[in-house]
Amino acid sequence: MQKGYVKIVEVGPRDGLQNEARYVDVETRLALIARLVAAGVQHIEAAAFVSPKWVPQMAGSAELMKRLPRRAGVHYSALTPNLYGLESAIEAGCEEVAVFASASEQFSRRNINCTIRESLERFRSVVEAAFAHGIKVRGYVSCALHCPYEGAVPTGKVAEVAMLLYELGCYEVSLGDTVGRGTPDSTRTMLEMVARRIPVQHLCCHFHDTYGMAIANIASSLELGVRVFDSSVAGLGGCPYAAGASGNVATEEVLYLLQGMGYDTGINLPQLVEAGRFISQALGRESSSRVGRAYAATGGGRLLAASTCDAA
Ligand code: HMG
Numbered sequence: 094m095q096k097g098y099v100k101i102v103e104v105g106p107r108d109g110l111q112n113e114a115r116y117v118d119v120e121t122r123l124a125l126i127a128r129l130v131a132a133g134v135q136h137i138e139a140a141a142f143v144s145p146k147w148v149p150q151m152a153g154s155a156e157l158m159k160r161l162p163r164r165a166g167v168h169y170s171a172l173t174p175n176l177y178g179l180e181s182a183i184e185a186g187c188e189e190v191a192v193f194a195s196a197s198e199q200f201s202r203r204n205i206n207c208t209i210r211e212s213l214e215r216f217r218s219v220v221e222a223a224f225a226h227g228i229k230v231r232g233y234v235s236c237a238l239h240c241p242y243e244g245a246v247p248t249g250k251v252a253e254v255a256m257l258l259y260e261l262g263c264y265e266v267s268l269g270d271t272v273g274r275g276t277p278d279s280t281r282t283m284l285e286m287v288a289r290r291i292p293v294q295h296l297c298c299h300f301h302d303t304y305g306m307a308i309a310n311i312a313s314s315l316e317l318g319v320r321v322f323d324s325s326v327a328g329l330g331g332c333p334y335a336a337g338a339s340g341n342v343a344t345e346e347v348l349y350l351l352q353g354m355g356y357d358t359g360i361n362l363p364q365l366v367e368a369g370r371f372i373s374q375a376l377g378r379e380s381s382s383r384v385g386r387a388y389a390a391t392g393g394g395r396l397l398a399a400s401t402c403d404a405a
Pocket residue numbers: 108111141142143144145147148172174175177178179193204205206233234235236269270271299301331332333334
């Protein structure tokens with residue numbers, strides 16, 4: 094029985110590749126994105142207009158944004174930490190950007206070199222300028238469950254920062270388990286707190302999979318009504334300012350879970366696996382997605398959704 098639509102925001106080209114040791118050139122990033130689009134992915138965070146001194150892997154974002162395949166129903170976004178980044182994004186033709194705050198003071202300083210309060214002041218100008226150009230803005234709250242420098246983060250602080258982003262005009266607030274230390278219970282507690290202040294349909298969950306809990310955390314979030322998830326094809330990614338953090342939850346795993354539970358995502362799993370194979374090969378390593386590896390192990394012959402496996 095179909096349970097409804099779940100929106101997947103594919104963040105591999107940004108969150109994934111920003112943390113790969115090997116620089117992936119614009120041509121390869123475009124080839125990855127073309128495969129994601131062919132698989133039916135409709136929301137792709139493609140680039141980041143951040144300082145190349147801070148994150149060299151995102152160099153070439155302007156060229157990439159200009160050359161993206163434009164298709165009806167496909168939406169691209171890019172990170173913009175300040176007005177400088179926004180101006181570059183506008184020049185490159187971005188229709189959606191994302192600002193990124195943190196619920197942890199230390200992480201904010203290490204990631205964007207300012208306090209939480211300063212970041213929110215900057216984002217006010219970014220959002221105003223974006224709206225003046227008809228650009229949608231998404232917001233992130235990093236360290237929504239745990240900070241690599243401060244440890245457990247109070248849920249009240251997460252809710253406060255999320256609310257401030259929502260009040261600034263972010264149409265969706267993505268709650269980031271930056272270091273992947275959340276569990277289904279801590280996820281539930283945090284979400285219940287945030288959802289008291291922001292309608293759940295405006296929330297997204299963004300899990301990194303360092304401790305292997307991401308899929309369980311997604312199942313927990315679904316129970317609370319979250320219907321938007323960020324994920325990275327082939328489990329690419331991490332965060333350059335969160336030592337030890339592994340990649341985002343693999344999109345292949347998220348699709349397998351959602352299909353098995355009867356949710357629709359509009360994405361074709363075998364084609365997505367092919368996109369994961371492509372980028373893993375370009376990086377010269379095996380995919381971090383277990384679903385992707387299982388598919389490869391069967392010779393790519395067939396990949397069944399969880400719900401149909403038992404009958405096979
Ligand atoms: P800063 O050094 O404080 O900036 O960095 P500044 O304003 O003092 O400027 C210093 C230099 O950077 C100047 O150049 C500026 O022009 C330049 P110089 O005069 O030295 O040649 N500059 C820029 N260049 C390109 N693009 C820009 C830009 N702004 C200034 N937008 C800044 C502040 C925010 C720029 C820096 O800290 C930065 O770029 N940080 C980005 C960090 C980042 O990208 N982290 C990863 C993304 S967040 C994440 O992954 C978490 C998430 O996935 C959710 C989760 O998992 O929790 C979203």
